[in-house]
Amino acid sequence: MGQGQQHKVSTSLAGAVSEEISASLAPVDAELERRYPGDPGTRQPVHTVYVPGDAFAADTVRTWGDQALELLDEHAPDAASFAAVLGLSDELAGPVHARVRAKLEREPIEDLRVDFEDGYHGKDEDQDAARAARLIAEAYENGTAAPYMGIRMKCMEVPVRDRGIRTLDIFLTGLMEAGGLPEGLVLTLPKVTYPEQVSAMVRLLEEFEKARGIEPGRIGFEIQIETSQSILATDGTATVARMIQAAEGRATGLHYGTFDYSACLGVSAAYQASDHPAADHAKAIMQVAAAGTGVRVSDGSTNVLPVGTTAKVHDAWRLHYGLTRRALARAYYQGWDMHPGHIPTRYAAVFAFYREGFEQAAARLARYVNRAGGDVMDEPATAKALSGYLLRGLDCGALDMGEVARLTGLTRADLEGFAAPRRGDLTVSAK
Numbered sequence: 329m330g331q332g333q334q335h336k337v338s339t340s341l342a343g344a345v346s347e348e349i350s351a352s353l354a355p356v357d358a359e360l361e362r363r364y365p366g367d368p369g370t371r372q373p374v375h376t377v378y379v380p381g382d383a384f385a386a387d388t389v390r391t392w393g394d395q396a397l398e399l400l401d402e403h404a405p406d407a408a409s410f411a412a413v414l415g416l417s418d419e420l421a422g423p424v425h426a427r428v429r430a431k432l433e434r435e436p437i438e439d440l441r442v443d444f445e446d447g448y449h450g451k452d453e454d455q456d457a458a459r460a461a462r463l464i465a466e467a468y469e470n471g472t473a474a475p476y477m478g479i480r481m482k483c484m485e486v487p488v489r490d491r492g493i494r495t496l497d498i499f500l501t502g503l504m505e506a507g508g509l510p511e512g513l514v515l516t517l518p519k520v521t522y523p524e525q526v527s528a529m530v531r532l533l534e535e536f537e538k539a540r541g542i543e544p545g546r547i548g549f550e551i552q553i554e555t556s557q558s559i560l561a562t563d564g565t566a567t568v569a570r571m572i573q574a575a576e577g578r579a580t581g582l583h584y585g586t587f588d589y590s591a592c593l594g595v596s597a598a599y600q601a602s603d604h605p606a607a608d609h610a611k612a613i614m615q616v617a618a619a620g621t622g623v624r625v626s627d628g629s630t631n632v633l634p635v636g637t638t639a640k641v642h643d644a645w646r647l648h649y650g651l652t653r654r655a656l657a658r659a660y661y662q663g664w665d666m667h668p669g670h671i672p673t674r675y676a677a678v679f680a681f682y683r684e685g686f687e688q689a690a691a692r693l694a695r696y697v698n699r700a701g702g703d704v705m706d707e708p709a710t711a712k713a714l715s716g717y718l719l720r721g722l723d724c725g726a727l728d729m730g731e732v733a734r735l736t737g738l739t740r741a742d743l744e745g746f747a748a749p750r751r752g753d754l755t756v757s758a759k
Contacts, residue, residue, distance in 0.1 A: 363573070364620035367716075369748045371723045372624055373438035373476050374678045375665045376583070381479070382450030384442045386463050389474050393436025395668035397429070399634065403641045404672075413642045414649050414673070420680050428675045431725050436671055438724070439476040439662075444495050445483070445518050446588075457495045461502025468510040478514035480552075484525035493532060500547070504540050515549040516583065521557040523567065523574035530576050548578045550626075554585030556592050559610050569617035579623045582614045583664070586628030602628045602651055602663075611660060626662035627655040634669030645673045652677035661720060675724075682721030689714045690735035693746070697738065715746035 379388055404410035410428075411421035442460045450456045460479060467473035479499050482492030496515070503509050517529050533547045551571055553559065561567040572579050589610055590600035601607065607628070614625050630651055634644035648670050655663055656677065665674055693714040721727035722740070729740060736743075 365622050366620060367624075367748055368622050369744060371475065372661055372720065374661065374724050375437075375663050375671075375674050376439040376441055376476075376626065377437045377474075377665050377671075378441040378443045378447060378480065380447040380449065381442050381444045381453070381456040381460055382448060384456075384460055384463065386466065386472075389437045389440065389467070389472060392668045392671065393432045396432050396436060396671040399641065399669045400429070400432070400672050403634075403638045403645075410672075410676070413645055414676055414680075415646075416676070416680060417684075420683060423683060424676055424679045427679050427725060428672055431675050431679075432671065435475070435725070437474040439514065440474045440478075441514070441516055442477075442479045444492075445480050453491065453495055454498055457498040458502050461499045462506060464510070465503055465506030468512070469507070473510070473512065476512040476514050477510070478512075478516065480516035480518055483517065483519035484528055485519065485521075496532065497536065500536055501540075509542070509546065513547070514580065515547070516552055517549050518552040518585070519554050519588065520551050520571060521555045521567075523570040526551060526571045526574040526579070530574070530578055533578065545577060548580040549575075550581040550583050551575070551579055552583045552585050553610060553614055554588035554592070556589070559613050566613055566617055568614055572617060572621055572623055575623075579621075581624045581626055581662075582618055583626040584611050584614065584628040586664075587631065589628075601630065603654055611658075615659065624662065625660055626664070627651075627660040629664035629666050630670075631666060633667045634673075635667075641669065644669070649673040649677045653681060656681045678724055679726040682717070682724070682726035685717070686721060686727055686731075687735060689717050690732060693718070693738070694736045697736070711746045712748075715743045719743050719747055 377392065385391070400410070404413055407421045407425035410416070410425050411418070416424055442464070444453060444457065448456075457479070464473065464477050467477070479495070481496045481499075482488040484492065500509070503513070517526070520526060529549060533549070534544070536542070537544055537546060551558075551568075553568060558567050558571065561570070568582065572582075584602070584607065586602050586607060587600050590604060590606060591597075593606050595604060595606055611625065611627065618625050630648055632644050632647055634641040634648070652663060652674055655661075663674070665671060693711060696711050696714070718727065718732055718736070719740075722729060722732065732743075733739065738746075
């Protein structure tokens with residue numbers, strides 16, 4: 329045959345075969361769409377700060393930022409000294425230090441949880457819950473709120489169940505009476521051991537939505553993984569996967585509880601840390617269970633505080649920075665911070681993570697989009713990962729859209745399209 333002449337293509341199966349297979353798989357197709365909708369495409373905060381309900385105040389967000397800046401000025405007053413503590417390259421030292429300071433001045437906390445569980449020691453929980461609702465509503469109204477705010481209630485176990493339900497009711501009712509639920513509202517349910525406790529939380533929120541005339545499904549919540557039973561059930565199944573399904577679409581995150589989980593497994597206090605093998609095992613199971621469901625995974629925290637002498641602060645900073653970088657490399661893009669002094673190293677680790685890999689990621693994505701080839705053969709799934717990486721860097725302030733657009737030739741909408749393809753689109757080539 330001459331060049332360009334097409335060959336005749338033959339098949340052996342009747343058209344009805346494909347139709348019959350599609351019909352037989354229709355329930356599976358629907359199940360995939362329901363159970364694995366993919367990432368929601370919204371911003372994920374890089375951390376959660378938790379503040380006891382009796383200590384939370386109107387100026388907490390700003391106070392934490394100011395205290396973090398004071399620590400930075402006292403113990404690492406310039407880019408060179410901060411970089412020397414953390415081992416940052418000369419290339420990263422200036423940009424990271426400048427962006428950390430700007431972040432502490434502009435948006436020191438991305439996600440704040442007013443705590444009514446382990447960290448709470450107040451004498452009047454009713455009043456503290458009502459006050460938390462009032463202050464959070466005012467913060468969103470006057471523009472001083474963190475992007476995400478909410479409470480951690482007590483768990484669903486018998487000794488504290490009624491107290492937890494009452495606190496949640498007071499808090500949500502207070503928000504409604506102050507003008508409605510803010511977009512950044514986040515609730516955390518701690519110490520979950522059985523999927524039935526998640527179902528109980530769902531029922532509780534359903535009843536609140538009915539009582540206040542709220543759109544069904546509006547209120548979501550995080551599940552805190554702090555017990556061995558939340559990872560492995562008595563029948564050997566992965567409990568956390570069942571918990572996600574029990575949430576009926578309301579679960580927004582799985583948060584690892586470093587110290588409760590470690591203690592549950594008998595880990596000595598000196599070795600309770602987010603990089604312990606027991607922690608890695610739990611978080612790996614959480615990560616696999618959550619993949620594709622739209623539920624995000626958060627790492628835990630360190631209880632080593634950057635206080636005292638400069639040498640002690642530097643040691644604590646190095647530990648926190650290293651743990652944060654370790655978590656980022658393992659795709660845990662969020663963690664918990666316990667002290668204002670943790671915020672500088674949280675942002676330093678996050679900004680360094682995105683800035684040091686930014687140019688390579690942008691170049692790879694640009695080659696993929698333009699079908700330019702290169703020394704790495706990238707696929708749609710890689711384009712998804714590269715776009716997600718750049719978007720997370722943009723959301724936290726590590727990157728600017730101008731520099732991303734300059735190196736990729738893409739808009740934010742383009743990045744979002746690659747980062748959240750529809751099911752089946754991962755097999756489609758670049759445009």
